[in-house]
Amino acid sequence: MAVAIAPPEEPGWFHLVGIHLRKDLRIEWRSREAIHSMIFFALLVVVLFSMAFDPTAAASREIAGGVLCVATLFASVSALNQAWSREIRHDVLDALRMTPADRSAIFVAKVLANFLFVTVVQALLAPVFFIFYNLRPLGNGWLLLAIVPLGTWALVANGTFFAALSIRSRNRELLLPLILFPIFLPALLAMVLAVKTILTGDGSDPHLLWLKMLAGYDIIFMTVSLLLFDTVLHAE
Amino acid sequence: MKKLWIALGMLAVAALMLWGFNQAIYVAPTEATMGDVQRIFYYHVPNAMLSFLFFAISFVASILFLAWRNTAPARAQAADAWALASAEVGVVFCSVVLITGPLWARPVWGIWWTWDARLTTTLLLWLIYVSYLLLRRFVEGAQMQTLAAVVSVFGALDVPIVYMANRWWRTQHPAPVFGGGPDSGIKDPTMLAAFGWNLLAWAVWGLMLLAFRVHVERRNQQIQHKASQAALAGR
Amino acid sequence: MTETEHGPSQPLSQPPSTSSGQLPPLSAPTPVAQLDDLSRLFGSFAALRRIQYTFLPGKCYVLLGENGAGKSTLLRILAGLLPPSHGTITLFGSFTPAQACGRIGYMSHAPMLYDELTGVENLAYFAALYPRSQTLSPELALQQVGLDPALPRKVGQYSQGMRQRASLARVLMAQPDLLLLDEPFSNMDIQSAHQMVALLDKLRQPGRTVVLTTHQRELALPIADCMLTLHAGQIVSEGSAHRS
Numbered sequence: 001m002a003v004a005i006a007p008p009e010e011p012g013w014f015h016l017v018g019i020h021l022r023k024d025l026r027i028e029w030r031s032r033e034a035i036h037s038m039i040f041f042a043l044l045v046v047v048l049f050s051m052a053f054d055p056t057a058a059a060s061r062e063i064a065g066g067v068l069c070v071a072t073l074f075a076s077v078s079a080l081n082q083a084w085s086r087e088i089r090h091d092v093l094d095a096l097r098m099t100p101a102d103r104s105a106i107f108v109a110k111v112l113a114n115f116l117f118v119t120v121v122q123a124l125l126a127p128v129f130f131i132f133y134n135l136r137p138l139g140n141g142w143l144l145l146a147i148v149p150l151g152t153w154a155l156v157a158n159g160t161f162f163a164a165l166s167i168r169s170r171n172r173e174l175l176l177p178l179i180l181f182p183i184f185l186p187a188l189l190a191m192v193l194a195v196k197t198i199l200t201g202d203g204s205d206p207h208l209l210w211l212k213m214l215a216g217y218d219i220i221f222m223t224v225s226l227l228l229f230d231t232v233l234h235a236e
Numbered sequence: 237m238k239k240l241w242i243a244l245g246m247l248a249v250a251a252l253m254l255w256g257f258n259q260a261i262y263v264a265p266t267e268a269t270m271g272d273v274q275r276i277f278y279y280h281v282p283n284a285m286l287s288f289l290f291f292a293i294s295f296v297a298s299i300l301f302l303a304w305r306n307t308a309p310a311r312a313q314a315a316d317a318w319a320l321a322s323a324e325v326g327v328v329f330c331s332v333v334l335i336t337g338p339l340w341a342r343p344v345w346g347i348w349w350t351w352d353a354r355l356t357t358t359l360l361l362w363l364i365y366v367s368y369l370l371l372r373r374f375v376e377g378a379q380m381q382t383l384a385a386v387v388s389v390f391g392a393l394d395v396p397i398v399y400m401a402n403r404w405w406r407t408q409h410p411a412p413v414f415g416g417g418p419d420s421g422i423k424d425p426t427m428l429a430a431f432g433w434n435l436l437a438w439a440v441w442g443l444m445l446l447a448f449r450v451h452v453e454r455r456n457q458q459i460q461h462k463a464s465q466a467a468l469a470g471r
Numbered sequence: 472m473t474e475t476e477h478g479p480s481q482p483l484s485q486p487p488s489t490s491s492g493q494l495p496p497l498s499a500p501t502p503v504a505q506l507d508d509l510s511r512l513f514g515s516f517a518a519l520r521r522i523q524y525t526f527l528p529g530k531c532y533v534l535l536g537e538n539g540a541g542k543s544t545l546l547r548i549l550a551g552l553l554p555p556s557h558g559t560i561t562l563f564g565s566f567t568p569a570q571a572c573g574r575i576g577y578m579s580h581a582p583m584l585y586d587e588l589t590g591v592e593n594l595a596y597f598a599a600l601y602p603r604s605q606t607l608s609p610e611l612a613l614q615q616v617g618l619d620p621a622l623p624r625k626v627g628q629y630s631q632g633m634r635q636r637a638s639l640a641r642v643l644m645a646q647p648d649l650l651l652l653d654e655p656f657s658n659m660d661i662q663s664a665h666q667m668v669a670l671l672d673k674l675r676q677p678g679r680t681v682v683l684t685t686h687q688r689e690l691a692l693p694i695a696d697c698m699l700t701l702h703a704g705q706i707v708s709e710g711s712a713h714r715s
Contacts, residue, residue, distance in 0.1 A: 010602055011599060011600070011603075016599075016600070019596065019599045019600070023585070023588070023596050026587075026588070027585060027587040027588065031587060086586070086587070090581040090582050090583055090584060090585075090586065091579050091581040091583045092584065092585060094550075094552050094577070094579065094583060095577075095583040095584075095597065095641065096600075097551075097552060097572075098550060098551065098552065098572045098575065098577060099572070099573070099597070099600035099601060100572055100573030100600070100601060100602070101600040101601070234554075236552070236553055236554065
């Protein structure tokens with residue numbers, strides 16, 4: 001536990017994000033609660049939809065984008081509900097609220113950590129998904145590597161923010177999806193349509209409007225979240 | 237005396253609503269292609285316009301609450317009452333829109349619902365403000381107002397995004413009647429009159445509802461304030 | 472951040488020539504915390520009612536009172552975790568609790584540490600969130616409270632007494648000028664409680680103010696400079712206690 005490189009006197013903002021992120025990842029590595037529950041949950045959703053619709057290759061291209069996004073959504077909510085649970089359990093959040101360092105770094109690190117967890121789940125799930133739905137993208141497959149992370153970021157950033165907002169409610173775990181889903185709707189729409197365009201290769205979106213919209217959504221909501229996080233954290 | 241004026245005002249609003257009803261159902265001519273079902277337009281469009289207005293009021297009031305909550309608590313409380321009241325009235329008006337829309341769409345389009353720009357936006361608005369009202373019930377204490385105002389800001393940000401998204405995507409809704417293009421606008425003066433009367437009637441009715449609701453909420457706040465003063469005094 | 476030199480206390484402290492350098496100056500020193508007409512409501516329940524009080528530097532205040540008297544609420548307001556419903560609170564002369572948060576240490580019933588990390592890991596994490604010159608090293612802070620920094624156990628596996636001490640180490644590490652302790656002896660056997668008292672006595676420093684709440688008056692007696700009793704949200708009695 002030797003002190004590594006001497007950090008600057010006042011820790012910089014990015015340095016702070018790094019500190020929080022390292023702590024979040026270390027704790028998750030030791031328990032692996034979020035990842036395990038998410039993987040299994042997402043797998044269940046994919047299997048359930050596959051059974052319910054019995055997709056043929058053509059039809060599956062139409063609906064697979066939606067299933068992928070909804071599976072991500074449900075799986076993430078189970079993890080996002082727990083996003084701040086360790087901070088709440090022993091009033092750690094109070095200790096964090098009293099530190100003089102910029103609190104928005106806590107939020108950004110939490111978003112990054114959850115984003116990593118969800119991305120790992122998606123990476124593990126992708127092969128299963130393509131097998132169950134007999135998929136072969138007809139459009140630009142590599143664009144998925146931009147669309148899915150952007151959509152996931154929209155979900156996780158908003159989810160982490162509203163999870164922090166629901167901390168003080170009576171039915172915390174019920175409230176989160178009730179607020180998150182309507183507000184996430186535009187991003188879900190863009191993500192589903194963008195994925196569908198690629199899987200079906202119908203060329204309906206030559207200017208990548210959906211991708212740009214997702215990016216715009218991410219920027220707008222991340223900015224507002226950063227501005228309002230302290231307000232939500234100290235609302236008491 | 238004040239009560240008398242309020243009663244007279246309510247009577248006037250009721251008379252105006254009846255007059256609007258008469259205009260829409262009996263006076264305005266039957267539309268050539270759609271038939272009588274077009275008369276729903278006289279309710280659907282004014283309600284839609286007004287629900288957007290109420291949600292806009294709620295959004296502005298929420299911003300004002302966030303701005304004033306630390307510096308001017310008394311004014312912030314008033315802003316919160318306006319935010320809550322206009323969100324509630326807005327949800328009522330929006331519900332009317334969401335009910336009358338499919339009733340009209342079924343005979344004219346042949347389908348109840350489609351994911352079109354304005355339909356999606358309206359439904360999203362309705363969902364967001366219902367979740368806003370739910371949040372206000374789920375959270376207790378002084379922090380509830382702050383959290384609700386934050387959700388309101390997020391919800392309002394969503395609306396232009398989803399609206400633009402749907403314009404790019406697909407639209408089935410009739411082109412805007414007013415300001416939609418060179419061919420837009422109502423040509424028949426009696427139709428225009430019926431629409432104008434109904435818009436006025438619903439606007440006055442909605443504003444009256446809003447005024448009552450704000451008044452009730454302010455009373456609630458006064459009662460709570462008195463209770464807290466009593467608690468501070470120790471009895 | 473820490474310029475306590477300024478203010479009127481320095482020039483004013485010269486004229487009354489006190490014989491002993493040990494005693495604080497007779498003129499009023501800058502109060503640590505000034506509560507002016509402070510109230511806190513939860514719904515229509517008044518947890519604190521119109522409190523008027525000044526906490527002076529370097530003293531140890533013990534807050535007594537039954538459950539629901541407002542002790543914890545008062546500490547949370549001093550810590551800046553809870554805004555007052557009415558009235559104002561001024562810390563260190565001219566700061567709000569939010570501005571002064573880096574100089575306040577707060578220990579609640581809960582340990583405020585992550586179960587999944589060891590003591591040193593927890594403290595190293597929190598230390599990184601404070602200016603580096605201000606903090607003690609995590610190892611030193613743990614040694615001060617009598618814990619072994621090399622202990623590989625996670626905080627989740629600590630005993631109650633160890634958790635309380637680790638929590639105290641977290642607070643002490645930031646070298647606060649105002650130390651707020653909510654029930655530091657709760658859920659402890661009598662021996663650990665006495666150790667905690669001895670520890671607190673040892674850790675008193677000139678200029679460091681301690682405010683602690685407890686049910687066990689006798690335990691806190693040896694370190695208390697001033698005993699405050701809260702009842703129904705008001706300070707009903709104030710008595711100085713002689714340190715033994």
